[in-house]
Amino acid sequence: MLQERSHKEVRENIIEQGTYLHQELEKIIQNHLKEAKKIEEEDLSILGKQISDMKSILSEIQKITKENQNLLKTKTIKNVLKHESENERFPEVQKLIELSPPSFVSQRIPQEALSQLFGTLTCSVRRETRHYLIPSATNLRSKREGLRIPEIIRTWRTGLKVSPKISCCLESDDCYVRSSSTIKQFSATGNELNVTKLKSESHFLIDITVSKNNTLFYSDNRDRSVNFVKNNTIKTLITLDGWKPLAICSSSTGDILVSMQTDDEKQSKVVRYSGTTVSQEIQYKDISTPLYSNPLFICENTNFDICISDWDKNSVEVVDSDGEFIFSYEGNRALTKYKDKFNPRGLACDSLSHILITDFLNNLVHIIDHNGHFLRFIDNCNLHCPQDVSVSRDNKLYLVENSKEELKVISYLV
Template structure:
């Protein structure tokens, strides 16, 4: 099921950032039409979510987005109208750590304090996973429909990624080939760690504690770590938050300190920044047309940005 990874080496580019590179991973399925980056990304629309603080965004469709923030209620908004369509309160009444949408359109969320991953079906909440010695943080849906869940140990000293088919654990990713932790520990339920699967089946984790994006192949073998690019827009240290990918296997990472989004290719090479007036960006997602949605923490707005031709 899992492919082998070639040997890796440490390189440094002309801009001075280092990363561990490997031979390219094979692409999954047929190649999509090639799209090029726009010279100037542009904001298409802005949706005001009315949260006290906005954390996450997930596309239900090209017309609707789910959001979550400093509130136990997850909200569905119309992208074009900016109107609130639906609200769902978490079963525990606790703020959800992260949200995702399944291929069938069901909302999934992680409840850090309740130690569960839950799914909303027909506006009813069902428990999918309940953990004992671990606490779930972020979740994403893979191309095969599995769940990838980032979780912390109860003592907050360990972090791992677990793949589930339904409630059945299929794979755990925690250590590199030398037995060292791939991910930093996290001591707070809202400390940012986000996860996504790339089109080539790489698993990409935005690890704010390590100030890095950690990318492994589908077998869990380290491909590279991306630690930012200089000069940064605000000349601040790299502070990765939300992460998503697009049809071109680009990896997009929100940088909280620098009020921008980094675009890197599937092998970790920096391509460009997107700013578009982004302020304190957190969660990210892309729709089927490769529009980018950016959740902004303090102004509680989601920006829809066009960045590909």
Template sequence: MDPRTSAQDVMRCDLCETAVVQMHCDTCLVNLCTACVGKHMISDESKDHKVVKFQSRKSTPLYPGCTTHNKERCKMFCKQCDIPVCISCIESNRHLGHELSKILRVLDEKKDIFIKERNELNDTVYPTYQDIASDVQNRMSQLEKEYGDLSTAITKHGEDWHREIDKLVKKLKAEVDEMKNTQLQTLQKHLDEINKTMSDIKDEINSTETAIDTNDMSKLFSVTSKVHIYKNLPHKIVPSLPKFISGKIQGEELSKMFGTLSSSSLTSDKHGYSMKTTQKPPEAGSSPPVKQLLDEPETVTIIDTGYEYLFHVACLSDEEIWTSGGDSMMKLFSINQGSLLKSITTKSGNMPFDIAVTKSGDLVYTDYNDRTVNIVKNEKIEEVIRLQNWRPRGVCNTSSGDLLVIMYSDDYKQTKVVCYSGSTEKQTIQLDDKGKYKGKPLYSSGHYNRYITENRNLDICVSDNRAKAVVVVNQAGKLRFRYTGHTPDPKNKPFYPVGITTDSQSHILTADSYNDCVHIIYQDGHFLRYIDCGLSEPQGLCIDTNDNLFVAQFKNKKVKEIKYLQ
């Protein structure tokens, strides 16, 4: 029921509480019906009742009562005493010679001052504090990034040291092996010579025994003794092992050699902010610069995420992206360097079913098995939404800072989109409201992938891969159109939409996993073109502020950055 037309909103008389209000007593601030006016007038004859039509309420000035003369109203104001005064006060000569003004004039002057102060608070002071809060938030985000960069630099320097130490260890071990092999070869040669001599001695023993046993004098005299030769023993070869003389590890010296941190500081500058000047806001509905589609989209960057399976990507900034895959880890990568900056594990240890980034730069993820939507602030995970009988799937942040969550019922028979402000449910979108499908579900049922985003024109766009459609409703939840693919697709397979995002031109982009491409759809639902760029099973999508497209590829675990607008 519309509250503006609801009977519950009709104003009732404060006396009889049944008849509709028609009059108002400006003196007593009481709402009255015409039948109760007389009753009210005689209820307190000491007051000067000012009864007017309800539409003209507050038109009669309510003069303040005098603190000195009971039941008298003050219509003048003493500027010296800075108090309202009544006629009796003036006649008593207590304010003789004082400058008096009509209290209504003083009231108007005070209202003028309050109006100026209110306008100043609205136009300059409050917006200034908004800017200061935004500046502090930005500084905090920048601080997080810079400290992350600092930690990354230290880690990289440590890795460089490890590499150099590994090289040194490898070199020393190679030298050890070379020394060992040289000495073993020398000893082996010496051993071979000894074995040869031992064989010769055996032969000499056999010859001697033959001579002893023979009676043949000629053979006996032909044997020559070599005992004197074998009694000259060979030199003894004793190897000398090298010693490893380790350098002493001095904690302080090592720290200086590795590197040290300078001290950090926080300073307070009371002149650091200036009051915001009043400026005309930009014209409502101002459009971004028109950008044309490139004839050939081009791959700018490829980032290897290291997941077994990669599902989602979300832009934190034009320099950093969040990713998630088939485990509980969410990873933040530098776009330019392709390096891992930090990683966060979900609170429950479950795989996140979708991720998004809020306007303030916080990471949001859905936990399907835990029935929760969570936000990561300063690496601490806070539960924002906990569902009963429903499970969250896709999530996105809106231009107003709300969260849109698409969810299934526990029996998989229902699917709906819910808008949340914090943890408060603001809106539910579930059923069609027009045509032959009026009262029918907007989204298919079952445990299938569904992702969600908000367009620049505030349309809510859902990729429903069981229905093989992109379902777009306006801000009020009214169906605008369904996009069911464009034939023929690049591989002529069924349209299978998964990740979805939008750009500054209000184009809708959805990943088509079966056809290894991304569809670009105009805001009215017309197909514009495909992006393929060698994509392999694209899943999650996001776009940065420069309209660069980031595509999470399922099996090859890589995020591709693609430029497709001029």
């Protein structure tokens, strides 16, 4: 996948850069030639003036010499005694300007340095993405094909109800649900498999995600950390300074995406971590316009787009893998039949690159495509304050609601 950067565009960019550098180099050459011409004209002017002055002085000297010669020829003592020397009239003859010719010192730039100045050509990025088998009746020629009337196929009690978060495993049928300081692992049939008690007692500012190798990660807003659970032991991956983590997501590349906010809540961004190393930061739509205000939920699409549910902006902001803004989704006009404005919370992406967004105040889920086009609502499953969602590897929607100890599994694809 070339992600909107074709080989043709790369070649055109190289040619454009070459043309630009040729033009800039020609400007430099012309400026040097112009400066050399200016120096030449100034030197010639100085030398011309000196020659003119010398000719004038020489003419005066020749005139005086002739007069002196005529005086000697007269052999008149009276005229000789009246003669006065005029040598002191010409002291300036000794004041000549010596000119050394100009020089040009060329700088030989090594080919490696020139290549670095020209630019860098990176190789194509080849990354595996997940593809799921959809029943053959699915046909995507129309945006709505592949979707059907949603229905609840399973429910079970989790015992967790305060601002719950949910994350399905990528390589198994299990899922994790977090509430307060407890994370529970469930099988696809609702059997409780494991319980992890967290060190923090935060009821709200903790998010969870499961990596490709089924490692559980969670963010802790109180101590500014991102942690992982291994053999029922909690270990800290990173600790932030001046920033607090809000939401986390495991990328298909194995990286961890973390949305975060400064302590004074004036700046927000998304940071990609490869292990403990920062490999990318996404903060601005353009040079000065912030992308995010309060990014409390995050997920990655199967085409590597990064989707953020922004609490303060009441919108979903989507950028590509390079951090370039794609679109902002602010609800659908059909919301007029519901009680409140668009109020997005949790969001998830399925194998068809649909983005599913919980609408907390309107008790429904929006389904949009990867370009931000609205497809349909899930509004027939008796939802009440839907808080968070996740999509399983077989494209089932797992949904948890605020203040309800219930997990709902919804089928919505053909």
